[in-house]
Amino acid sequence: MTTVLQATKRETGKRSILTQLRxxxxxxxxxxxxxxxxxxxxxxxxxxxxxxxxxxxxxxxKIEVGGKRVxxxxxxxxxxxxxxxxxxxxxxxxxxxxxxxxxxPIALIGTSVGxxxxxxxxxPNHTLKIKVNPxxxxxxxxxxxxxxxxxxxxxxxxxxxxxxxFTIVDNDDFTLATVTPPAAPVEDVDADAExxxxxxLDATGEKLSPEKPGRED
Numbered sequence: 001m002t003t004v005l006q007a008t009k010r011e012t013g014k015r016s017i018l019t020q021l022r023x024x025x026x027x028x029x030x031x032x033x034x035x036x037x038x039x040x041x042x043x044x045x046x047x048x049x050x051x052x053x054x055x056x057x058x059x060x061x062k063i064e065v066g067g068k069r070v071x072x073x074x075x076x077x078x079x080x081x082x083x084x085x086x087x088x089x090x091x092x093x094x095x096x097x098x099x100x101x102x103x104x105p106i107a108l109i110g111t112s113v114g115x116x117x118x119x120x121x122x123x124p125n126h127t128l129k130i131k132v133n134p135x136x137x138x139x140x141x142x143x144x145x146x147x148x149x150x151x152x153x154x155x156x157x158x159x160x161x162x163x164x165x166f167t168i169v170d171n172d173d174f175t176l177a178t179v180t181p182p183a184a185p186v187e188d189v190d191a192d193a194e195x196x197x198x199x200x201l202d203a204t205g206e207k208l209s210p211e212k213p214g215r216e217d
Contacts, residue, residue, distance in 0.1 A: 003051045003054075003055055003059070003061055003062065004061075004062040004063075004064055004069070005043055005044075005047065005048055005051060005062070005063050006043070006044065006047070007029070007031065007043050007064060007065040008041060008042050008043075009040065009041060009065060010028065010040050010042040012040045018087075021042050025045050025046065026042040026043065026044065027042065027044070027045040027086060027089060028087065028088050028089075029041050029042065029088060029090065029091060030088075030090050030091070031063055031070070031072060031091045031093060032091075032092065032093065033072065033092040033093035033094060034093045034094050034095045036070055036093040039065065039066075041065055041091075043089075045086075048089070049086070057074050057077075058073070058074075058104050058105075058139060059073075059074075059137070060072070060073055060094070060096070060135070060137070061073070061074070061091065063091055071093065071094050072091040072092055072093045072094060073091070073092050073094055073100070073134070073137070074091060074092075075090045075091065076088075076089065077089055077090075094134055096134050096135065099131050099132060099133055099134075100131070100132070101130070101131050102129070102130060102137055103127040103128070103129050104128055104129075104130055104137065104138055104139075104140065104141050105127055105139075105140045105141070106123070106126055106127060106128055106140070106176060107140040107141065107142045108123060108143055108145050108176075108177055109142050109143065109144050109145070109146075110145050112145045112146060112147070112179055113146070113148065113149045113150075114148055114149045114150035114151070115179060117149075118150075118182035119149075119150040119179040119180060119182055120179065120180050120183075121177055121179050122177070122178050122179075122180065123176070123177050124175050124176075124177075124178065125175060125176065128141050128156070128168055128170055128174075128176075129168070129169040129170050130167060130168055131167040131169055132165065132166035132167070133166075136165055136166065138165070138166070141163070143159060143177065145179075148177060148179050150179050150180070150181050150182075152179055153176075153177065153179075154175070154176045154177045154178075155172060155173055155174060155175050155176060156170050156171065156172050156173070156174040157172030157173065158176075159176070160172065
């Protein structure tokens with residue numbers, strides 16, 4: 001799916017300009033790449049956010065700036081460390097006839113055997129780098145973990161041959177999912193400690209022993 005985003009060339013070099021853009025509902029960005037001079041741009045914040053939410057961050061967008069439209073993919077999103085809002089985006093202009101490398105989100109599907117046995121599944125990596133035709137970039141890459149048992153891991157080498165529409169760039173040992181054993185049960189507290197009563201404590205709150213009588217009234 002392709003959507004058009006209107007962009008305007010912007011000035012650079014002054015922090016006040018970026019602040020002004022944010023106050024005006026604009027998003028700072030840069031456009032670079034195939035047959036495109038690196039160009040600082042600004043886009044409507046809401047329109048850009050809506051387009052990314054609707055079509056996905058891996059979609060091909062048409063960026064229109066200075067009367068020219070280019071096909072581009074989103075390569076970087078910078079967020080404010082405190083407030084979390086997006087403050088800058090990078091768009092890479094591409095040749096629709098040439099494959100490119102992109103990072104695509106991984107979606108684990110199925111309930112693993114190990115989880116059914118009480119194990120815990122973890123996902124150490126959340127994206128896969130693939131080489132693919134721009135028109136065939138998937139929104140997500142689904143990885144089936146149904147057969148993963150406790151103590152086992154699933155890596156790129158285990159699934160590489162399952163995909164033919166694109167080539168996985170990451171190495172075979174790139175881990176996708178792991179099932180760890182269930183947490184060991186907490187040991188029972190000493191039965192004597194559980195049965196302590198107020199009469200068993202001295203004035204300092206310590207448990208009495210036969211050699212340490214309590215204070216007499």
